[in-house]
Amino acid sequence: MNNQRSLVRTFGVGYVVIFVIANIIGSGVYKKIAPMAAELHSSEWILAAWIVGGIITLFGALSNAEVAGLLADTGGDFVYFKKIYNRFFAFLYGWSLFTVIQTATIASLAYVFTQSLNSIIHIPEVLPSLQTFTIGGVFAPFQDFGIKLVAICLIMLLTLLNMKSLRSGAGTSKAILLLVVTGLLVIIVFGLTSRVDKSTTGMAVNQVATGTVSLSSFFTAMLAAFWAYQGWASVGFIGGEVKDPTKNIPRGIVIGVFIIIGIYLIVNFTYLTLLSIPQLEQIHQAGNQIAAVEAVRAFWGSGGVLFISLLILVTTLGCTNASILTGARPTYAMAREGLFFPGIAKLNSANVPANSLLMQGIWSSVLVLSGSFDQLTDMLIFAVFIFYGATSLGVIILRRKMPNAHRPYKVWGYPVVPVIFILFCIGLFLNTVITKPREAAIGLTLILAGIPVYLFLRKKYPKIE
Numbered sequence: 001m002n003n004q005r006s007l008v009r010t011f012g013v014g015y016v017v018i019f020v021i022a023n024i025i026g027s028g029v030y031k032k033i034a035p036m037a038a039e040l041h042s043s044e045w046i047l048a049a050w051i052v053g054g055i056i057t058l059f060g061a062l063s064n065a066e067v068a069g070l071l072a073d074t075g076g077d078f079v080y081f082k083k084i085y086n087r088f089f090a091f092l093y094g095w096s097l098f099t100v101i102q103t104a105t106i107a108s109l110a111y112v113f114t115q116s117l118n119s120i121i122h123i124p125e126v127l128p129s130l131q132t133f134t135i136g137g138v139f140a141p142f143q144d145f146g147i148k149l150v151a152i153c154l155i156m157l158l159t160l161l162n163m164k165s166l167r168s169g170a171g172t173s174k175a176i177l178l179l180v181v182t183g184l185l186v187i188i189v190f191g192l193t194s195r196v197d198k199s200t201t202g203m204a205v206n207q208v209a210t211g212t213v214s215l216s217s218f219f220t221a222m223l224a225a226f227w228a229y230q231g232w233a234s235v236g237f238i239g240g241e242v243k244d245p246t247k248n249i250p251r252g253i254v255i256g257v258f259i260i261i262g263i264y265l266i267v268n269f270t271y272l273t274l275l276s277i278p279q280l281e282q283i284h285q286a287g288n289q290i291a292a293v294e295a296v297r298a299f300w301g302s303g304g305v306l307f308i309s310l311l312i313l314v315t316t317l318g319c320t321n322a323s324i325l326t327g328a329r330p331t332y333a334m335a336r337e338g339l340f341f342p343g344i345a346k347l348n349s350a351n352v353p354a355n356s357l358l359m360q361g362i363w364s365s366v367l368v369l370s371g372s373f374d375q376l377t378d379m380l381i382f383a384v385f386i387f388y389g390a391t392s393l394g395v396i397i398l399r400r401k402m403p404n405a406h407r408p409y410k411v412w413g414y415p416v417v418p419v420i421f422i423l424f425c426i427g428l429f430l431n432t433v434i435t436k437p438r439e440a441a442i443g444l445t446l447i448l449a450g451i452p453v454y455l456f457l458r459k460k461y462p463k464i465e
Contacts, residue, residue: 053222103364
């Protein structure tokens with residue numbers, strides 16, 4: 001009977017906006033300003049990088065919104081690629097989501113959550129005698145094993161919560177997002193009205209860099225900003241559970257991204273009011289400091305440090321939950337189309353793709369044990385931009401293939417907006433290949449590893465081709 005169940009359309013545009021924001025706000029809003037300061041050495045240029053990064057994000061979101069409005073269904077870009085290109089390319093995208101993009105995001109967020117928890121409540125070491133054990137000299141599964149176990153427990157707990165019912169997961173995201181926005185508002189209000197020594201802070205002094213900001217440094221800083229914007233496309237994964245998706249998904253994406261851009265600009269302006277550029281550069285050099293923590297410390301002391309640490313906990317908890325909720329849907333959609341193992345296409349009694357959620361949780365936990373989080377993040381960005389660019393290219397393709405189709409939303413500034421975003425994706429791809437060839441090679445290897453799996457599935461289940 002489970003095979004006959006269908007996803008229920010329960011979400012309106014309000015929940016779509018919540019999913020967009022919850023999938024975007026993670027650790028970037030607290031951490032990314034420090035590496036940007038190290039690249040640009042200027043408050044004005046930092047804010048410019050946030051603005052340009054937001055505009056590029058918006059261009060990608062606008063392009064995605066047109067495709068979502070035309071083809072919205074559970075699975076997001078997987079469904080889009082099947083229509084725009086073919087089943088094979090759609091499978092590679094879904095495979096990449098499962099192997100690195102979505103699961104690495106979940107693993108990294110859970111790890112950041114646990115590290116923040118460890119700064120408040122010490123997590124004891126587990127199996128310290130195996131700390132130096134490695135697999136092939138690359139993976140160290142028992143390093144910081146206590147922290148990793150807590151991260152895995154978090155992933156599996158949130159997975160079980162989302163397996164219980166869709167409303168349970170969505171309600172959790174809504175409650176957490178409310179706490180996060182309230183916390184950020186507290187930082188903004190107290191930060192901008194506090195009496196901090198303005199002679200040593202950022203925006204009170206002329207912080208324009210003495211040297212010329214190069215295109216390369218600005219691009220690098222903008223990528224740091226873009227990591228903070230990452231996650232806006234995930235709402236398309238739940239298209240089969242959204243009421244009137246062709247209208248509500250595009251509308252929710254655009255509204256959500258606009259809200260995020262506004263929040264990031266105000267929050268980072270607050271940081272720059274409280275901290276000077278040299279202070280931010282020192283925070284970046286220290287490696288184990290977080291800009292938001294130091295900014296709050298400037299006006300609230302040790303009590304503020306506890307507050308911001310708890311806020312980071314809540315934020316990463318919310319983003320992890322949202323990533324788990326949305327991430328399992330593409331794999332479910334793949335299995336339903338015969339492009340993954342049939343058991344993953346089953347829904348439980350709550351009409352939730354429980355098997356897909358469970359598989360995602362297990363693989364995310366494996367990635368937690370791998371320990372190579374920075375490398376996973378680099379590969380994640382490299383991989384996801386390949387497909388972001390493919391979606392924007394799909395706008396142009398669909399305009400030619402389906403010129404008379406009803407489009408509830410048409411991308412503003414066509415074809416300039418999607419073309420600019422496509423060029424940005426190409427630039428990021430080439431930049432990663434040149435500057436980080438190892439991460440690019442591993443990322444491509446993980447993507448292309450889906451080819452033998454695809455061939456196996458075609459052979460195993462030929463009737464579904």
